[in-house]
Structures are given as C-alpha cells and as structure tokens.
Amino acid sequence: MSAFDKYLHAVIVRAMHEAHEDGSTTIDAQHLLLSLAADQGSTAQQVLVSVGLGRAAVRDALDREFEHSLSMVGVSPAAYGLPRPSHASPQPKMGASARLALERSFGSARKKDLRSAHLLLGILQAQIGTVPRALALAGIDQAELADRVRQTLNSQDQ
Numbered sequence: 576m577s578a579f580d581k582y583l584h585a586v587i588v589r590a591m592h593e594a595h596e597d598g599s600t601t602i603d604a605q606h607l608l609l610s611l612a613a614d615q616g617s618t619a620q621q622v623l624v625s626v627g628l629g630r631a632a633v634r635d636a637l638d639r640e641f642e643h644s645l646s647m648v649g650v651s652p653a654a655y656g657l658p659r660p661s662h663a664s665p666q667p668k669m670g671a672s673a674r675l676a677l678e679r680s681f682g683s684a685r686k687k688d689l690r691s692a693h694l695l696l697g698i699l700q701a702q703i704g705t706v707p708r709a710l711a712l713a714g715i716d717q718a719e720l721a722d723r724v725r726q727t728l729n730s731q732d733q
Contacts (some may be wrong), residue, residue: 580688581707586610586694594667601670604698605637611695618692618731622724626715633709640709648697672704690731694730696724 587602589610594602611619612630623629628636642652680689680697699721701707710717 577687579686582691583689583694584612586691588603589613591667591675595673599670600665600667602667602673603670603705604672604676604701605709606667607673607694608638608698608706609633611691611698614691618727619695619724622692622695622720622727626720626723628715636709636713636715637705639707640705640710645711672701672706677703684728688723691727692724692728692731694723697725697727 577720586607587610590602590606593606593609594600597606599606605729609630611617611634612623612628614620645652676697677694678697679700680693683696684690698706699717707717710720
C-alpha cells in the first residue's frame, strides 16, 4: 500500500465519521471536504485555511447551505425545531458526489504524484451540489480557490 493509499484511507475514514455525525447513509463530497479541512498540516488544509475555511468554517458554511436549502421550500429550522440527526444508521457508503470527486482527483495526476491538494481539487471541480452552494453562501469564489490549489500543486512540482 502506497503512502497516498494510506492517506486516502485516513481521509475516507474521517469522512465516514463526518457522514455518521450528520446522520447520513452516504459519504458525500462535503464529508470529504470536512475531512480535508481537519487534516492538520496537509497542503489541502493549508489552502483552505488561507481563504478562511478551517474545519469549523467549513462546517458553518455547510450548515448555512442546509438552512438556506430548507428556506427555499419554506422550512425554517428554528421555527420547526428539527430533530438532531440519527446516528443509528448503518456504516455510511460512498455516495455519488464523493465518488465523482475522487474520480476527478485521480484523473488529475499519476497515482504516484497524487497529494491532498489533488483531492481538494477534485471536490472543487464540481459545478453543482452541496459544496458549490455552501462555498457560494460563504462568499468563496470556487473557481478562484480551485486556481489557488492548481498554483500550489504547480509550485510543489517545481
């Protein structure tokens, strides 16, 4: 097992924990993003922090996206007192958005060259979904952040 394989396994295990905490039956791109944001010292985490997206800020952005989505259909979490997520669900499985993010990541470099920033780039390349909506609501320019990740990867390659 390569160093990146071990790293990817750790990222997915953290994402699985995030999904479980959300009461989700699937690991989605937002759970991978939370996992990367919590990965102290990784390039992905450093890029996220450089734009004000530490782990707590990512969680806040995702919570705002959830509330905003509910409000679009006339539901206010404060008014309805929604129940906390259930943690009784089975072990979360890989969801479509996470699979697509990983596929985009793997397609961006040779396996031996993959790093945490490639995973972040794969997440940021999504044009629709929870992560793009959460970033937009947080005032983060997703294309600019993806460019910053690419610049970081290019500077590391030199």
